[in-house]
Amino acid sequence: MSDAPYERFVGWFHPEFVQKLSLSFLNIDLSTSKMHCNLLRADTQTYHKIIDIFEQLLLPPSDAFGNTMLQHCYVTELLILLNQAHEHTTLTPGIHVISNSKITNIIYYINQHLNDDLSLDSLAQQFFISKYYLTRLFKQYTGLSLHQYVLKKRLIVARTMLMNGEKPYDVYIDVGFNNYPHFSKSFKDEFGIAPSNLNKILE
Template identity: 30%
Template sequence: MYSKNCSLQNNFLDIKYTRSDIISSTEKFNMHLHDFYEIYYFLEGDVTYYIEGHGYQMEANSLLIINNKELHKPIFNKELPYERIVIHFFPWVLSKYDSYDFNLLECFENRKEAHHNKIIDKNKEIFNYFKKITQYVQNKSLESELMVETLFIQMLVLINKKFNKKTVENNNFIKYNRRILEIITYINSNIEKSLSLNLLAEEFYLNKSYLSHIFKKNTGFSVLQYIHYKKIMTAKRLLLDNNSCSEVSSKLNFGDYSTFYRSFKREVGISPQEYQKQRSAIEKYQFFND
């Protein structure tokens, strides 16, 4: 697509094109935990993308839609060149369009978690929007900001139409282990409890070593990593609902506040208090500028 990697950003979205001839250790083991929504467009490589226990085998000109509650990670089946485009955006940047009947975020929000994430772009219609958007971001002309926003909205409309059509189609390209999905559902439904490998092994009548093995194989995460990340994600949501930091720590059974503080800062990069203040300021800014 381009002669070299590029990362482009404006007030509306963040878009990145990357081609890796050699897969780095960061790409192999990076676990995604973020507040924004993601559109991942796959161009080349041999990748199975795991989202909450579902494995999507990627093919050229296919894309994934991923919301801010879905843990995800690529697994590289072969050491082949890896090419992709990724768009990140915060859902609240679309709040100005809420008055319309068409829901631009339907494909991200109106579905069961980790279901129907993959869409095939057979005729490269969505890809053409990516090209136009990146051209305007690079161009930096007077109309660039407006064109990027309007093209992105048009692209979301098209993705939603393809999503609604796709949900009634066959989904044989998804790999999953039914028992792992049951365990994931149990964890998410009981995330406020004190969860452990021992508890899950007893609940599902499985040997601990076997449970650890099949969970890692099917999700790309260890059981404890998954529980940890889900607790942090839930903590972020609770903090934004104006719960105090100590209340969040207690609700999610982190044991003590210092453990919660260290875990949160390690994963998010800032303290719970800083996160709460920062996100509150961003949302207030958005409210007054809509």
């Protein structure tokens, strides 16, 4: 693996939200659930479009006219581009698509049990796998350590809950953090804003 620095963007979209978007566009399936791989190949132009959209979506919430509709448009374009990249990956000869059913099942379990113990020891026991093998396998197929994935997933879900009006001191417990200071610091490191300040902006 190259030692060159890289930037990783992580997005999480609620299935019901994606389904509503799909229905509003002549029932076109915009979901990414059919993508049974963790590696997509996009041409340079598509890649830069995807990065540009992510950067727009990561901007702090705004009450400017039409901002919510604009955000929905960004998400729609992003999902279309990801589906197109998946189609290109699937149909292009010579491209080896990385996937692993064990890791897929573990990721699904994590996503459904954010408030549970998701430590390496716990997941290794849950899935009857050596924790050392799990560590190597998870990094190989996702590009993230298990701890990094769980942390990012919890923070992304927390951000969504805060944007839906829930209070920080309720959210940090619901997404599986043991204490508020750790949650607050991790949130600020990830998004550049304290969870309490994000909550105030939306009030």
